[in-house]
Amino acid sequence: xxxxxxxxxxxxxxxxxxxxxxxxxxxxxxxxxxxxxxxxxxxxxxxxxxxxxxxxxxxxxxxxxxxxxxxxxxxxxxxxxxxxxxxxxxxxxxxxxxxxxxxxxxxxxxxxxxxxxxxxxxxxxxxxxxxxxxxxxxxxxxxxxxxxxxxxxxxxxxxxxxxxxxxxxxxxxxxxxxxxxxxxxxxxxxxxxxxxxxxxxxxxxxxxxxxxxxxxxxxxxxxxxxxxxxxxxxxxxxxxxxxxxxxxxxxxxxxxxxxxxxxxxxxxxxxxxxxxxxxxxxxxxxxxxxxxxxxxxxxxxxxxxxxxxxxxxxxxxxxxxxxxxxxxxxxxxxxxxxxxxxxxxxxxxxxxxxxxxxxxxxxxxxxxxxxxxxxxxxxxxxxxxxxxxxxxxxxxxxxxxxxxxxxxxxxxxxxxxxxxxxxxxxxxxxxxxxxxxxxxxx
Amino acid sequence: xxxxxxxxxxxxxxxxxxxxxxxxxxxxxxxxxxxxxxxxxxxxxxxxxxxxxxxxxxxxxxxxxxxxxxxxxxxxxxxxxxxxxxxxxxxxxxxxxxxxxxxxxxxxxxxxxxxxxxxxxxxxxxxxxxxxxxxxxxxxxxxxxxxxxxxxxxxxxxxxx
Numbered sequence: 001x002x003x004x005x006x007x008x009x010x011x012x013x014x015x016x017x018x019x020x021x022x023x024x025x026x027x028x029x030x031x032x033x034x035x036x037x038x039x040x041x042x043x044x045x046x047x048x049x050x051x052x053x054x055x056x057x058x059x060x061x062x063x064x065x066x067x068x069x070x071x072x073x074x075x076x077x078x079x080x081x082x083x084x085x086x087x088x089x090x091x092x093x094x095x096x097x098x099x100x101x102x103x104x105x106x107x108x109x110x111x112x113x114x115x116x117x118x119x120x121x122x123x124x125x126x127x128x129x130x131x132x133x134x135x136x137x138x139x140x141x142x143x144x145x146x147x148x149x150x151x152x153x154x155x156x157x158x159x160x161x162x163x164x165x166x167x168x169x170x171x172x173x174x175x176x177x178x179x180x181x182x183x184x185x186x187x188x189x190x191x192x193x194x195x196x197x198x199x200x201x202x203x204x205x206x207x208x209x210x211x212x213x214x215x216x217x218x219x220x221x222x223x224x225x226x227x228x229x230x231x232x233x234x235x236x237x238x239x240x241x242x243x244x245x246x247x248x249x250x251x252x253x254x255x256x257x258x259x260x261x262x263x264x265x266x267x268x269x270x271x272x273x274x275x276x277x278x279x280x281x282x283x284x285x286x287x288x289x290x291x292x293x294x295x296x297x298x299x300x301x302x303x304x305x306x307x308x309x310x311x312x313x314x315x316x317x318x319x320x321x322x323x324x325x326x327x328x329x330x331x332x333x334x335x336x337x338x339x340x341x342x343x344x345x346x347x348x349x350x351x352x353x354x355x356x357x358x359x360x361x362x363x364x365x366x367x368x369x370x371x372x373x374x375x376x377x378x379x380x381x382x383x384x385x386x387x388x389x390x391x392x393x394x395x396x397x398x399x400x401x402x403x404x405x406x407x408x409x410x411x412x413x414x415x416x417x418x419x420x421x422x423x424x425x426x427x428x429x430x431x432x433x434x435x436x437x438x439x440x441x442x
Numbered sequence: 443x444x445x446x447x448x449x450x451x452x453x454x455x456x457x458x459x460x461x462x463x464x465x466x467x468x469x470x471x472x473x474x475x476x477x478x479x480x481x482x483x484x485x486x487x488x489x490x491x492x493x494x495x496x497x498x499x500x501x502x503x504x505x506x507x508x509x510x511x512x513x514x515x516x517x518x519x520x521x522x523x524x525x526x527x528x529x530x531x532x533x534x535x536x537x538x539x540x541x542x543x544x545x546x547x548x549x550x551x552x553x554x555x556x557x558x559x560x561x562x563x564x565x566x567x568x569x570x571x572x573x574x575x576x577x578x579x580x581x582x583x584x585x586x587x588x589x590x591x592x593x594x595x596x597x598x599x600x601x602x603x
Contacts, residue, residue, distance in 0.1 A: 004577050006569055050574035057559075058583055062590045093467050220494045220520070223548040234520065241523050374502075375467045376516060376527065389514065391502050402500040404516070412551040441574055 007046040011036045022051050028125045029437040040422045045415045052437035060401040065368040073159040076439040078121045079114035079382045084163035090377040090388040091165045094370045097336040103167035104245050105287045112276045117146045118382025119269040126431030130207050142190040149179035167335035171321040184277050208262035212417045212429035223409035226384025231268045232260035238380035265432040383407045405439040471527045479530050480540035493517035499552040501560045503586045505534035541567040559584035
């Protein structure tokens with residue numbers, strides 16, 4: 001059989017070819033790294049991707065603008081809220097919408113929690129693959145606190161679909177403040193522990209310091225963004241370069257590295273989490289508590305059920321405002337006007353007009369209808385610049401939707417980074433890149 | 443230099459390669475002739491424009507009605523902190539354009555993806571092979587003529603080589 005890959009064709013006859021992956025216990029994500037070896041030394045490498053390709057862009061062309069949102073959760077599934085945000089903000093740019101301030105505050109809060117959990121996952125896996133299983137468990141513990149705080153409000157840990165075109169789905173859970181404060185406190189503790197375990201650890205340093213070095217010029221040439229680009233010393237962060245939401249009003253720094261090796265990529269992510277925790281504290285202080293609703297004191301749910309056995313309950317029932325069916329009264333402060341949000345379920349189920357507006361939102365050919373044209377917008381994701389390029393032909397679904405996936409560009413550099421190194425260096429180098437199959441392969 | 447003067451300078455610098463200049467929700471877009479893509483992007487990459495980053499490359503299928511595919515290049519200049527979009531139309535019947543391999547390192551994978559998804563041939567690409575789908579996949583899935591949910595036969599297990 002004729003060899004199909006470059007490495008098979010060009011390998012020297014005396015060298016050995018070795019596959020790492022597509023399914024390898026020390027590689028998170030399905031990716032095939034083919035290595036041409038001289039004993040332990042890597043002479044050349046070829047990376048094959050696409051094992052998680054599921055036709056995201058094609059699928060989006062066949063879904064309405066509103067209905068494709070859950071697919072964006074599954075791009076970078078560790079920080080789904082940032083993908084939601086990227087898509088929603090691209091659509092808002094196209095539609096010319098202004099998002100209410102409370103919704104913007106909530107978006108920053110959710111985005112930063114996602115960023116921390118993204119970095120935690122990356123470093124946890126990277127450290128585990130270098131043998132530091134304790135670090136993995138500590139970081140997973142911190143991530144659980146963050147995801148719990150997200151789950152309080154969004155109702156799901158990963159596939160949230162919480163950030164919607166025009167705003168957010170519903171208000172924060174009444175206990176969000178405590179949950180976020182706990183998550184910040186616990187994460188900070190974990191970061192301190194992990195710093196103590198890894199920063200001066202000679203085993204970890206041996207596998208990361210001066211391994212997988214990429215120069216500034218090459219990083220730009222590969223289109224690197226995010227923590228990986230900043231590890232080479234270039235302070236490009238979309239939140240600073242093209243501020244969106246309220247980032248220009250918040251105080252945070254952009255940490256950079258100086259060598260662009262695996263250790264710098266680890267260290268930049270660690271320091272960025274510290275900054276994100278600072279942002280979480282600032283933003284928590286900025287989000288006002290929910291104003292009590294008009295209409296008298298609310299009845300507790302259990303009491304309302306008990307009373308309803310005898311007679312119809314008058315007045316509001318005290319339900320969490322993030323539950324479906326109790327968000328209507330607060331929706332004005334959370335969703336832009338102009339019919340871009342789902343009509344509230346209370347009116348859909350109780351009034352004729354509500355039901356009609358529900359159908360007018362979801363029926364084929366109705367709902368959100370952006371003008372003809374194309375638009376590009378990007379946000380800072382866990383891995384770098386998450387950009388959406390969308391072409392609309394004026395109908396109810398995209399003519400073309402393209403995701404600029406940050407780790408696509410980063411993983412493309414793997415072949416160069418491992419050339420001339422040892423087999424064992426593939427693991428921490430690949431780990432420090434934070435390849436996410438859902439985003440890379442789309 | 444303000445954004446408008448920058449675009450004017452680019453237009454003057456590129457001469458008759460530029461077909462049109464437009465604005466997409468505040469972002470500058472320059473349409474260029476397909477046969478001048480490589481010289482135009484090489485010029486923009488260097489001084490004085492300094493668009494050092496090829497942020498993205500994708501394609502849009504306008505074959506129905508207009509008979510063309512549109513390549514969309516996103517550039518970013520770190521020193522000026524501005525983005526620029528370059529469009530180039532190629533005929534849908536025989537889509538081909540010069541490769542950017544050698545100018546940017548990520549052009550390799552980006553062009554392979556567009557080749558895989560749209561069948562655009564990048565002349566001068568040293569290794570134009572499918573990226574996301576597999577060897578033996580038939581058709582180019584992001585073309586509008588490719589049906590949604592078309593099932594392709596499973597590929598047989600490879601023999602030991």
